[in-house]
Structure formats: C-alpha cells, structure tokens
Amino acid sequence: MEHGSWLTGTLVYLGAAVLAVPLAKKLGLGSIIGYLGAGIAIGPWGLRLVTDPQDMLHFAEFGVVLMLFLVGLELEPRRLWSLRKPIFGWGSAQLFGSAAVLMAIAVAFGVPWQLALVGGLGLAMSSTAIGLGVLGERNLMATTSGQSLLSVALLQDIAAIPILALVPLLAASEGAHADGSAWLAAGKAIGVIATIVLGGRLLLRPALRWIARSDTPEIFTAAALLLVVATAALMQAVGLSMALGAFLAGVLLAESEYRRELETDIEPFKGLLLGLFFIAVGMSIDFAVVLKQPLLITAIVLGFFALKAVVLWGMGRAMPLPKPERPVFIILLAQGGEFGFVVFQTATQAKVIDAATSSLLVAAVAISMLLTPLLLVAADKWWIPLLARHKPVNIDEISEQQNAPVIIAGFGRYGQIVGRLMFANGINATVLEHDAEQVEGLRKFGWLTFYGDATRLDLLRTAGAAKARVIVVAIDDVEQSLKLVDVVNENFPQLTIIARARNVTHYYGLRERGVKLIERETLDSALMSARSVLEAMGWERHQARNLALRFRRHSIELLEEMALHRTDEAKLIAVAKQGRQQLEQLWAKEREEAQERKQRAVWSAESGTESSEGAP
Amino acid sequence: MTQATDILVITAHPHMELSRINRRLMRAAADVPRVQVRDLYALYPDYLIDVPAEQAALSAAQLVVWQHPIHWYHMPPLMKLWVDEVLAFGWAYGPEGGALKGKDLWLVASTGGPDDSYQPASYNRYHFEAFMPPYEQTATLCGMRFLPPMVLHGAHKVNHHDLGAHAKTLADRLANYPAWPEIEGLEECIACEVPLSARPQDEAANTAGGALAAHSAEAA
Numbered sequence: 098m099e100h101g102s103w104l105t106g107t108l109v110y111l112g113a114a115v116l117a118v119p120l121a122k123k124l125g126l127g128s129i130i131g132y133l134g135a136g137i138a139i140g141p142w143g144l145r146l147v148t149d150p151q152d153m154l155h156f157a158e159f160g161v162v163l164m165l166f167l168v169g170l171e172l173e174p175r176r177l178w179s180l181r182k183p184i185f186g187w188g189s190a191q192l193f194g195s196a197a198v199l200m201a202i203a204v205a206f207g208v209p210w211q212l213a214l215v216g217g218l219g220l221a222m223s224s225t226a227i228g229l230g231v232l233g234e235r236n237l238m239a240t241t242s243g244q245s246l247l248s249v250a251l252l253q254d255i256a257a258i259p260i261l262a263l264v265p266l267l268a269a270s271e272g273a274h275a276d277g278s279a280w281l282a283a284g285k286a287i288g289v290i291a292t293i294v295l296g297g298r299l300l301l302r303p304a305l306r307w308i309a310r311s312d313t314p315e316i317f318t319a320a321a322l323l324l325v326v327a328t329a330a331l332m333q334a335v336g337l338s339m340a341l342g343a344f345l346a347g348v349l350l351a352e353s354e355y356r357r358e359l360e361t362d363i364e365p366f367k368g369l370l371l372g373l374f375f376i377a378v379g380m381s382i383d384f385a386v387v388l389k390q391p392l393l394i395t396a397i398v399l400g401f402f403a404l405k406a407v408v409l410w411g412m413g414r415a416m417p418l419p420k421p422e423r424p425v426f427i428i429l430l431a432q433g434g435e436f437g438f439v440v441f442q443t444a445t446q447a448k449v450i451d452a453a454t455s456s457l458l459v460a461a462v463a464i465s466m467l468l469t470p471l472l473l474v475a476a477d478k479w480w481i482p483l484l485a486r487h488k489p490v491n492i493d494e495i496s497e498q499q500n501a502p503v504i505i506a507g508f509g510r511y512g513q514i515v516g517r518l519m520f521a522n523g524i525n526a527t528v529l530e531h532d533a534e535q536v537e538g539l540r541k542f543g544w545l546t547f548y549g550d551a552t553r554l555d556l557l558r559t560a561g562a563a564k565a566r567v568i569v570v571a572i573d574d575v576e577q578s579l580k581l582v583d584v585v586n587e588n589f590p591q592l593t594i595i596a597r598a599r600n601v602t603h604y605y606g607l608r609e610r611g612v613k614l615i616e617r618e619t620l621d622s623a624l625m626s627a628r629s630v631l632e633a634m635g636w637e638r639h640q641a642r643n644l645a646l647r648f649r650r651h652s653i654e655l656l657e658e659m660a661l662h663r664t665d666e667a668k669l670i671a672v673a674k675q676g677r678q679q680l681e682q683l684w685a686k687e688r689e690e691a692q693e694r695k696q697r698a699v700w701s702a703e704s705g706t707e708s709s710e711g712a713p
Numbered sequence: 714m715t716q717a718t719d720i721l722v723i724t725a726h727p728h729m730e731l732s733r734i735n736r737r738l739m740r741a742a743a744d745v746p747r748v749q750v751r752d753l754y755a756l757y758p759d760y761l762i763d764v765p766a767e768q769a770a771l772s773a774a775q776l777v778v779w780q781h782p783i784h785w786y787h788m789p790p791l792m793k794l795w796v797d798e799v800l801a802f803g804w805a806y807g808p809e810g811g812a813l814k815g816k817d818l819w820l821v822a823s824t825g826g827p828d829d830s831y832q833p834a835s836y837n838r839y840h841f842e843a844f845m846p847p848y849e850q851t852a853t854l855c856g857m858r859f860l861p862p863m864v865l866h867g868a869h870k871v872n873h874h875d876l877g878a879h880a881k882t883l884a885d886r887l888a889n890y891p892a893w894p895e896i897e898g899l900e901e902c903i904a905c906e907v908p909l910s911a912r913p914q915d916e917a918a919n920t921a922g923g924a925l926a927a928h929s930a931e932a933a
Contacts, residue, residue: 643761646759646761647761650761694912697912713802713806713807713854713907713911
C-alpha cells in the first residue's frame with residue numbers, strides 16, 4: 098500500500114511538472130510559473146491529488162540547500178571576501194530598512210508591535226529560490242544587479258539565524274527564557290561553523306580525492322550529495338540555516354579541483370528539487386484564507402510589495418545599478434520568500450502570532466511569489482524597454498556644424514578602436530553615438546562624442562557629412578547600420594563607407610548596397626586565436642601567421658563567391674562545401690610536398706651532396 | 714587591364730609616403746601606356762604575396778623592371794620576398810622552369826650615397842657595379858638578359874630639375890623599348906642548367922605554395 102502511494106505521488110508530481118512547465122514556457126512565462134501552476138493544480142485547492150503540502154515543502158526545501166551549495170561553488174573565498182561590503186551593507190539596508198518601514202506602517206495601522214515586528218521581518222525576506230533561479234535562467238549572475246541580489250540573499254540567509262532565535266523571545270509569556278541556553282546555542286553554532294570551515298579546508302579535499310580514485314562515478318555523486326546533506330544536517334542540529342551551511346561548504350570547495358565535477362553531479366538534483374519546492378509553494382497557498390478576506394490579502398500583498406520596492410528603488414539609485422537592470426532587481430527582492438514561511442511558522446509555534454494571522458501572511462508571501470514571474474514578464478515587455486530606450490536624456494543632440502574629414506557612427510567597442518587609431522595619428526573625427534549613457538561615459542574619459550542618431554539626415558549634415566571623406570559605420574544594430582548606408586548613398590555619394598559587419602547576412606546586406614570596405618567583426622580576432630592554437634600545436638609562429646593570412650584571403654574570396662548565390666540555399670551550401678574542400682585539398686597537397694622535400698633533404702644529406710638550406 | 718602591356722614594373726618602397734624619387738619614377742612609368750606597375754608594398758601590405766597573380770603578370774611581360782631604392786646594398790625586404798616566392802623552382806628556374814626565358818630584366822634604382830661614395834677610397838668602399846652580381850645572376854639563372862641598370866645616386870640631394878629629367882629618361886626608355894642603343898651590343902643570356910638535385914628543400918609549405926602555384930600559372 099505504502100509502495101503504491103509513493104508511486105502515485107511521484108506520478109502526480111512528475112506528471113504535473115512535465116505538463117505545466119513546457120506549457121508555461123511556451124506561453125513565455127518561464128519555468129517557475131509552470132511549477133507554481135502545477136502545484137496549485139494538484140494541491141488541495143485544485144484537483145486534490147495531494148493534500149499535505151507541508152511535508153513536501155520540507156522535503157523540497159532541500160532544493161534550495163543544493164542551490165546555495167552550487168552558488169557557493171561559484172564563489173571563491175577571495176571573491177566572497179570582496180563581497181563583504183555589499184553583503185553586510187546593502188544586504189542589511191534591504192532587510193532592516195524594509196522591515197523597519199513595514200513595521201512602522203503596520204504599527205500605524207494599529208497592529209501590536211510584536212506582530213508588526215515578526216510580520217515586518219518575515220515579509221522583508223525574499224525568495225532566494227526564485228531570485229537565483231531567475232538570475233540563472235536569464236544569465237544575469239555576473240551582472241551588477243545579479244551580484245547585488247546574491248549579496249542581499251546571502252545576508253538574509255545569515256540574518257535568518259538571529260531572527261529565528263529572536264522570534265520566540267517576543268512571546269511575552271516566555272520572556273524568562275534562560276539566557277544560559279542562548280549562550281550555549283551560540284557556542285554550538287560557532288563550533289559547528291568552525292567545524293565546517295576547518296573540516297572543509299583540511300579534510301574535504303583529501304576525502305574527495307580518495308573517493309575519486311575509486312573511479313566509480315555514482316559514488317562520487319553520492320559523496321557530493323552526502324557532503325551537502327551532512328553539512329545541512331549539522332547546521333540544522335544547532336538551529337542554523339541549512340542553506341547557509343551548504344553555501345559555506347560550497348565556498349570552501351570553490352577552489353578545489355573537483356569544483357566542476359561537483360557542479361555537474363549536483364545540478365540535476367537541484368533542478369528537480371527546486372521544481373518540487375515551487376510545486377509545494379503553489380500547493381500551500383491556502384485559498385480558503387484568501388477567499389475569506391480577499392481585500393485584506395490584496396492590501397497586504399500590494400502594500401508590502403510596494404514598500405519593499407520603494408526601499409529597493411532607493412538602493413538601486415544609490416548603488417548605482419544600471420537602469421535597465423533595476424526592474425529585475427526590484428521585483429526579485431520585493432517579493433516574499435521561503436524564509437518568511439519559516440519565520441511565521443516559528444512565530445506561530447512560539448505563540449507570538451495566531452494560526453489565522455500566520456496563514457494570512459503565508460498566503461500573502463506565496464501569492465507574491467506567484468506574482469513575481471508574472472511581474473517579470475510584464476517588466477520585460479513594458480518597463481525595461483522603456484528604461485533602455487527613453488532614458489532621461491540630458492545630453493543635447495549634435496547641433497554645431499562639424500567639419501572633420503572622418504565621421505565615426507557608433508562609438509562602442511568597435512568604433513572606439515577605429516577612433517583611437519585616428520586620433521593617435523592626428524586625424525580629426527566626428528563621433529556620433531546614439532546611446533546617451535555611452536556618450537556620458539565617453540565624455541568622462543575625455544572623448545568628444547556627440548549624441549545623436551546617425552541615421553538622421555539632418556544630424557549627418559550637422560556632423561559634416563557633406564564635406565567629410567570617410568564615414569565609418571560601426572553601429573552594432575544591423576538594421577540601423579544598413580539604414581545609415583542607404584542614407585549616405587542617397588545623400589552623400591562622395592563619402593567612402595567603411596563598415597563593420599556583425600555577421601554574414603549583414604555583410605551581404607552591405608555588399609548589396611555597394612559597400613566595398615567591410616570587415617567582419619569577429620574574423621580577425623578569431624584568426625589570431627587560431628594562430629595561437631597552431632603555435633600551441635607546435636607550428637612555427639611564422640608559418641602559423643602565413644596560414645592564418647591565407648585562410649583569411651580564402652575566407653573572403655569564398656564569401657564573395659557565395660554572395661552570387663545567396664538566394665539559392667542549396668547552391669550556397671554547395672559552394673561553401675566546395676570552397677572548404679578545395680582549401681583542404683590544397684593544403685593537404687602542400688603538406689605532402691613539404692614532407693617530400695624533407696625526405697629528399699635527409700637523403701641528400703646522407704649521400705653527401707651539397708644540398709643545404711638555400712635556394713636556388 | 715585588357716590593354717596590351719608588355720612591360721611590367723615591380724615597384725618596392727617600404728616608405729612610399731616618404732619617397733620623392735621612387736614615387737615620381739613610379740608615376741612616370743605608369744603614364745606609359747604599355748606599362749603595368751605593380752606596387753608591392755601597396756598590393757601586399759601584409760606581406761602575403763599572391764604568387765599566381767605575380768607569375769601571371771610576369772608571363773605577360775617582355776621587359777621586367779625592378780624599381781626600388783637600394784637599402785643596405787640590396788633590395789627592400791618585400792621585394793626580396795617576392796623574388797623568393799615568385800621566382801620559384803620549376804617555374805622560373807630548374808628543369809621544368811623556363812617561364813621567364815628570353816625576357817629582359819632592368820634595374821631602376823636609387824641610392825642615398827652620392828656617386829663618388831661608391832669607390833674604394835670612400836665610405837661605400839666598392840664601385841656600385843660590385844653590388845650587382847646577385848641581381849645579374851638572378852636574371853641569368855632565369856634565362857633573362859640583365860640590362861645595364863639605371864641608377865640615380867645621391868637621391869636625397871637630387872634637385873627638382875634633375876629628378877624631372879631622370880623621370881623623363883625613364884619614360885622615354887620604356888616607351889622606346891627595345892630600341893635602346895645599349896641593348897644592341899648585348900649578348901644573349903648565358904644558359905644556366907640547374908639540375909633537379911638543386912631543388913630547394915627548405916622552401917616550405919608556408920610560402921604561398923611555390924610549386925603548386927606554378928602549376929596553376931602554367932595551366933592558365
């Protein structure tokens with residue numbers, strides 16, 4: 098019977114996830130909404146396939162633990178140390194700032210201060226699972242906002258420890274809690290952390306090496322899981338955050354040679370367990386509470402979300418974060434989080450808040466977590482493009498007539514190199530850049546850069562296009578680049594166009610417009626790397642250079658030949674293949690001949706005839 | 714370039730931007746209708762010589778002119794690379810090489826040192842002719858006649874008028890070739906048979922593929 102129920106449970110969870118996640122992705126909503134939706138669907142308020150979400154939540158929390166272990170693996174101790182300021186500075190600002198504001202508002206509405214404090218702290222927490230999940234999904238981990246978010250999340254993990262210890266003390270009846278045991282608990286906690294740090298430093302690596310030497314991959318996987326589970330268990334035994342322990346273990350292993358292996362081993366478990374966690378969150382939304390007091394819930398959700406957002410907005414400005422990155426940062430940290438559940442649960446157990454209030458707050462947090470992915474989708478559509486494009490521009494467009502002989506349109510990574518070589522050679526160039534922030538940055542570095550859209554005829558005239566000799570089209574947007582070429586061809590036929598091609602399609606687009614001087618932006622750097630590879634493989638440096646240069650010529654010739662057939666895909670592929678084969682054959686033949694020459698050199702040296710290194 | 718050009722001028726100056734003499738001479742040569750000028754440093758700024766193209770140009774010419782400044786008693790480096798790669802074994806010399814046989818080679822050079830520095834008593838210690846054997850033998854090995862060079866000494870100090878006269882002489886010579894008085898007494902080129910065993914071993918595959926390029930040029 099028990100066996101059967103385990104099977105049914107697995108069937109339900111896997112089935113729901115497999116159905117809901119691809120569906121949500123298809124709708125452009127992201128996997129997290131899919132999991133949450135699946136949870137609601139199978140939970141007590143949906144199809145009632147699962148009735149006890151709490152158990153599942155506890156089990157699935159382990160997904161969060163694994164995730165923090167992986168985050169730790171990515172952070173070497175040195176980098177973590179360099180993050181100490183954002184963690185304790187911005188992290189504390191977020192948590193205690195939000196909590197203080199929330200508490201003050203709550204007290205103003207006549208809520209008792211204990212409840213206000215617990216509610217404030219619980220709601221100030223953000224979901225690490227969703228936050229880091231979204232960062233991973235969007236590849237934002239390395240950005241400023243990603244690092245800031247991680248810092249805040251880490252502080253919340255750390256802060257959860259004293260908060261959970263503090264909450265029971267708020268229950269007035271138990272105020273006389275022996276402080277001796279508090280000291281004992283603190284001592285234990287420090288002891289465990291010291292054990293993890295020392296053990297991680299001294300024992301883990303030799304142990305892993307010993308296990309790896311057994312050459313049994315599944316045992317290594319088991320060891321990786323065991324490591325995380327053991328750390329988590331240790332931490333829990335002394336009442337610390339399991340996730341924090343796993344994070345510590347991860348950091349300690351970040352510099353070890355097993356980092357990549359551990360990552361690949363843990364990754365799938367993390368993914369599935371996190372999914373399960375989200376499903377559990379979806380299931381645990383108590384719609385009875387929600388339906389009983391829909392207005393109150395709405396007010397709480399909107400209220401805490403807005404208040405936290407205000408605090409975060411201030412932080413984003415003060416840090417400062419790049420504007421287009423701010424919406425994600427604000428939304429991800431403004432939502433409630435799984436630590437909130439734990440705080441409310443602890444508070445209920447300690448009788449600081451009653452069960453009804455607790456489920457109200459838990460529901461509010463869960464709803465905010467459900468709304469977060471939806472808000473992100475909305476922000477992607479409307480908010481971020483707004484910030485990316487219509488930044489408050491306080492830079493004037495180019496207005497004074499310029500008369501430099503060279504115009505550089507687009508002064509990003511590409512245009513800057515062109516420009517610097519010009520300026521270094523005393524050639525005056527008028528630089529047009531359409532990104533106001535870029536212009537501001539460049540001016541700080543002393544580059545006279547004009548703000549303006551180079552595809553606009555009036556601005557081109559002001560930039561001196563009528564008298565200039567050369568225009569460098571270094572814009573990174575393909576359409577804008579082609580548009581500029583059209584405008585120049587039509588109005589300033591005397592200008593020599595020198596263009597940057599983002600890719601082959603762009604190259605042909607420029608070719609069709611009669612541009613002759615085109616450089617594919619990655620060709621030369623890739624060839625330089627190829628040269629290095631040849632050198633590393635033992636080729637002579639000069640030979641590597643010659644081969645790279647010949648390949649370059651071949652590649653351009655082939656591209657030109659293919660241009661004739663660009664509308665006929667079959668022909669195009671045939672020409673490309675043929676070209677590649679020709680080059681391979683040619684070089685194979687040359688290698689053969691070189692080999693022959695070498696052979697002859699050996700023979701003649703042996704026969705003693707004078708045939709040394711020389712020609713003729 | 715469909716116009717019949719039977720004179721090929723190979724120009725090489727590593728700093729054409731600083732050149733007064735050679736730039737002027739190159740232009741004078743280019744103005745002669747039967748002349749094709751190939752400015753090596755402009756064609757191959759990356760030192761990647763298109764061997765088949767160079768050999769095709771040579772095949773089409775009767776008179777080949779090497780026009781360059783003398784640097785350290787010899788030709789500029791890209792010109793030397795051109796000689797190394799274009800005048801390949803099996804094409805320009807050797808058993809199967811006869812592509813240049815019967816053509817003429819003419820050196821049009823300039824030197825920084827004045828005329829009187831090229832003598833035993835002065836700092837260049839040798840007469841200018843003493844530096845010519847490598848050129849002469851290069852031509853001879855390819856079966857070409859080496860015509861008496863046209864050299865402008867003391868190039869730094871040549872005045873505008875003399876330079877003009879020199880350029881005009883060059884243009885006239887090119888226009889009148891082969892009706893030059895000094896050619897009339899010239900002997901036919903001595904035949905130098907190069908045996909197969911002299912094939913160079915170290916002309917590696919990293920050059921533009923001399924032998925292979927030669928095949929394609931012959932086929933063309």
